[in-house]
Amino acid sequence: DTGVSQNPRHKITKRGQNVTFRCDPISEHNRLYWYRQTLGQGPEFLTYFQNEAQLEKSRLLSDRFSAERPKGSFSTLEIQRTEQGDSAMYLCASSLLYEQFFGPGTRLTVL
Amino acid sequence: EDQVTQSPEALRLQEGESSSLNCSYTVSGLRGLFWYRQDPGKGPEFLFTLYSAGEEKEKERLKATLTKKESFLHITAPKPEDSATYLCAVQAGGGATNKLIFGTGTLLAVQP
Numbered sequence: 001d002t003g004v005s006q007n008p009r010h011k012i013t014k015r016g017q018n019v020t021f022r023c024d025p026i027s028e029h030n031r032l033y034w035y036r037q038t039l040g041q042g043p044e045f046l047t048y049f050q051n052e053a054q055l056e057k058s059r060l061l062s063d064r065f066s067a068e069r070p071k072g073s074f075s076t077l078e079i080q081r082t083e084q085g086d087s088a089m090y091l092c093a094s095s096l097l098y099e100q101f102f103g104p105g106t107r108l109t110v111l
Numbered sequence: 112e113d114q115v116t117q118s119p120e121a122l123r124l125q126e127g128e129s130s131s132l133n134c135s136y137t138v139s140g141l142r143g144l145f146w147y148r149q150d151p152g153k154g155p156e157f158l159f160t161l162y163s164a165g166e167e168k169e170k171e172r173l174k175a176t177l178t179k180k181e182s183f184l185h186i187t188a189p190k191p192e193d194s195a196t197y198l199c200a201v202q203a204g205g206g207a208t209n210k211l212i213f214g215t216g217t218l219l220a221v222q223p
Contacts, residue, residue, distance in 0.1 A: 042198050042213025056208060091154050098143050100211060102154035
């Protein structure tokens with residue numbers, strides 16, 4: 001399978017814990033994006049990388065959220081001190097140009 | 112502010128009953144308009160990109176069209192397997208952003 005992969009697929013955590021998600025993009029894609037989606041809503045942009053450089057961050061991305069793409073390949077999204085409002089599907093996408101291809105997502109539940 | 116509005120929120124069709132989904136947008140210079148299909152619990156699946164008014168794209172029973180203010184996704188003779196949420200997104204031009212701005216989607220149910 002040469003699509004975008006995300007791990008884990010599901011994560012249940014307690015409020016206040018830190019969590020980290022991983023995204024492996026399509027191999028030749030140099031652009032990588034993170035989105036968040038809650039029930040009944042469309043995906044909401046969080047951040048964008050071109051190669052290893054983080055070029056765009058949403059104003060909605062609080063200081064508790066950090067993303068990295070150290071070698072321009074896979075990316076990680078960390079949420080520190082999770083809150084119940086962080087419960088959502090976290091989606092990763094990659095692109096060569098404009099068409100973004102999404103992974104299956106990581107479903108986060110904060111208890 | 113860039114915005115995408117989709118209608119209807121939900122649509123129930125009988126198998127074979129053709130219809131259209133609407134996506135209205137306000138964006139500061141459109142770079143592209145994108146249609147995705149999303150099944151429950153899965154990530155969005157790319158369907159089409161439209162770049163300029165008058166452009167049309169087709170794939171099986173789906174046809175997407177674009178005007179300066181809206182896009183339509185026409186579904187011809189739908190089958191139960193076409194049941195899904197259809198998402199519309201825009202990307203603004205000008206080079207300042209690469210993010211997609213999504214609507215809330217249309218939940219399509221096709222009954223046999």
